[in-house]
Amino acid sequence: MTLQSMTGFARSEGVSGRSRFVWELRSVNGKGLDVRLRLPQGLERLEADVRRLAGERLSRGNVQASLSIAQDETKMEAVVNRDALDAVLALRAQLGDAIDPAPLRLDTLLSIRGLVDIREQEDDEAAVAARDSAILAGLDAALANLQRMRETEGAALKSALNAHVTRIAELTRVIEADPSRTPEEIARKLSVQLDQLLQEKSGFDRERLYSEAALLATRADLREEIDRLKAHVSAVGELLDKGGPVGRKLDFLAQEFNRESNTICSKSNASAVTAAGIELKVVIDQFREQVQNLE
Structure with missing residues (x-):
């Protein structure tokens, strides 16, 4: 399935008997599908069919549908x-x-x-039925045009999201490869700090201090956060390839990305890891901004 943006515009015109009509559709971001109609007086009977056709083409977005009608000749x-x-x-x-x-x-x-x-002079029942049918066909054509425009923008969004998630994966590898995050390096740094403390004062319990150091080392390990980031990167790739209305799921993954990056920054014990974590947060914010536009 193809990804769709939630923003777009479409227009269609038609003629039925002596009536000319124009549909104009505008779509912007929305949590669900919200169709707002502007129908000429006397055509309220078409509202249910309009909403049904919109639901068949679109699943999310705030859509404004406006219909105008003019008579070519007045009898x-x-x-x-x-x-x-x-x-x-x-x-x-x-x-x-x-x-x-x-x-x-x-x-x-x-x-x-x-x-x-x-x-x-009013049209007879047959003419009214033919006009209603033509109006709904014109709406379907406008919805198809809107869908194509949203798909075109969706393709551009997919490219941008792929670029962001590629950068997230790269930064994850940078953090994973940094020597400061290995248990050995964490232990070495803590050992140096403890030795300095023990040299300064003699009242410390060495065994208790090393027990606390081990606990700190466990808390400072980023293995779980890195593994989750990798899993989220994989899940995003699958959703982008799958297509369709995946915006909500991608938004959830963006929140999960942000959660892991916050934890990495808070647990970091090296400037290189902190710098990568901060850049990671920036890229994730950009990723989430783009996701907000997806159906």
Whole structure:
């Protein structure tokens, strides 16, 4: 599967009968899939289908979907209010000879408020159904364009993330290879420090001091942190190769990377290891920033 960014833009246009419509989609980062719609009045019935189509193409991101419609030609029709007409005719019959017996003229009827309404002609059911179908097809085309754009950005993100994780692996090897982190070197440094203390004062219990030194040496060992960093590097590589909506898992691994780098910096007993640990934290922050953009 292909990695997708959560940012993108797409537009599609279509025609159905005398209606022209335009879809515009904008997508940004989000914890889940949040689709916000702007539909013309009277087309609220399409909302469920719009959300369904978006869910089939996308799994994460805040998506704004906007639909606009215009009519190529306007057809007008005269609609007679039959109840009002019947009431007028009934009143005329009731008045009988009290009014002019001449037939009612059209201009007279048109002058009666509410009797005749001149309005835009509405499409029949078949035309409305065809337009709805065309609008949803246009949305699907826009979603496909948005998906392609997000995949293009996802490919660029994959390249950047691979570069970051390669650097994380390199820094892990630097820390692992540093002579200061071997048990022997840790013991040597502690032995030197203890000898200095013992030479200065005679009241120390040598056996207890060496027991404490052994405990400190165990705590200063970075083997577990290095092994976990290597495991996380491997897991990130597998997820990037797998593709699909893996952003949440990569974000979790970024947090784990950060946890191990913090521990390394706190346990470090050498400037070279501390420097590598600090650079490791910088690269991990860059890695996590990029992960935030992934679906």
